[in-house]
Structures are given as C-alpha cells and as structure tokens.
Amino acid sequence: MKINSMYHLVPIIFALILTNSCSKSEHNNCTSEKVQFSSIDIDFNCNINIVNNKDEDKHVIINSIEDLHKNVYLDPSGSSIECKNLLDELSGIDYQKFTLLIGKKVVNKIQPTLISQNLERSCIDQSITLNIKIKNGGYTAIGVYKYALVIPKHTKDVKYNIDVSD
Numbered sequence: 001m002k003i004n005s006m007y008h009l010v011p012i013i014f015a016l017i018l019t020n021s022c023s024k025s026e027h028n029n030c031t032s033e034k035v036q037f038s039s040i041d042i043d044f045n046c047n048i049n050i051v052n053n054k055d056e057d058k059h060v061i062i063n064s065i066e067d068l069h070k071n072v073y074l075d076p077s078g079s080s081i082e083c084k085n086l087l088d089e090l091s092g093i094d095y096q097k098f099t100l101l102i103g104k105k106v107v108n109k110i111q112p113t114l115i116s117q118n119l120e121r122s123c124i125d126q127s128i129t130l131n132i133k134i135k136n137g138g139y140t141a142i143g144v145y146k147y148a149l150v151i152p153k154h155t156k157d158v159k160y161n162i163d164v165s166d
Contacts, residue, residue, distance in 0.1 A: 035119035035128060037101075040090070040148040044111045046083040047075035048146065050104045055142050059103035059130075059160050063153070064095050072102060093150055101130060102148045105162045109136035110143035112164070119151060129159040136166050 042048060051058040051071050060071045068090055074083055093100055115133035122129070134145050145164075 030123040062100035
C-alpha cells in the first residue's frame with residue numbers, strides 16, 4: 001500500500017518542480033521597457049525651489065496642480081522671467097493624463113551638465129526607474145542639479161538612480 005501511494009506522489013512532485021522552474025524562467029526572459037517622456041529644461045541659475053530651498057536631494061512625483069503648488073515654488077528674491085515661464089509651463093501640464101517627475105540632486109562642482117537620462121518600466125512589477133547621469137562642473141562649490149520630466153500618468157513610487165561623475 002505504501003509503494004502504491006508513492007507512485008501517486010511522484011507525478012505531483014514533478015509537476016510542482018516544473019511549475020516553479022517555468023515561473024523563474026519567465027522572469028529571466030523579462031526585459032524592462034523604455035518609458036517615453038519629455039524633458040523640461042530648468043536653468044541652473046533659476047531660483048525655483050523643489051520642496052524647500054535647501055541644498056539636499058529631493059525627488060517628487062506631481063500628479064495634480066495642488067501637488068505642484070505645494071512642492072514647487074519660485075524664490076521671490078530675484079526670479080527671472082525664464083523661471084516664471086517655467087512655472088507657467090509646469091502649471092500647464094494636463095495632470096489628468098500626465099505625471100511630472102521633478103527633483104534636485106546636490107553636486108560638489110558647479111555648473112553641472114546632463115550626460116544622459118532615461119526611464120525604464122520593470123516587466124516584473126511595472127515599477128519605474130529614473131536613471132540620470134550628471135557631470136560635475138569645473139568650479140568647486142556646492143550646487144544643485146534640477147530636473148523635470150513629464151511622463152504618462154503614473155501613481156506608484158519611482159526609483160531614482162542619479163549618478164554624478166567628474
């Protein structure tokens with residue numbers, strides 16, 4: 001009787017092993033996809049504050065005009081017309097269809113320049129990762145690199161990989 005019941009267990013164990021190996025191989029064949037975005041230039045000298053006016057890393061997901069006004073504002077002392085136009089551009093985004101990723105990264109040499117940026121969506125959990133490469137400037141002083149990207153509507157968290165090189 002024991003031998004007969006073991007013969008019934010062998011196919012079940014084999015099926016479980018096969019099922020687990022198939023799901024793992026699906027993840028191995030999975031490749032992330034590029035997410036389309038449009039970039040909004042923020043001049044280095046623009047006195048636009050993202051969350052606060054401190055020299056610290058901050059990354060914000062904006063999904064409404066209320067989020068924008070709560071997290072992004074002009075420094076009243078000496079904001080140029082370009083900065084005011086930038087705020088108008090950010091206010092003009094259709095937040096029903098799009099999300100604004102805006103942030104700042106501290107650099108130790110000014111004026112930093114953008115080398116590359118891209119967005120990838122994971123095929124496993126549909127999360128988005130923002131990858132930015134920045135080159136430090138030539139003058140040793142603490143500064144902040146600011147970025148703004150408009151992406152298709154996204155309400156989940158975003159992962160940030162921001163690399164600063166000399």
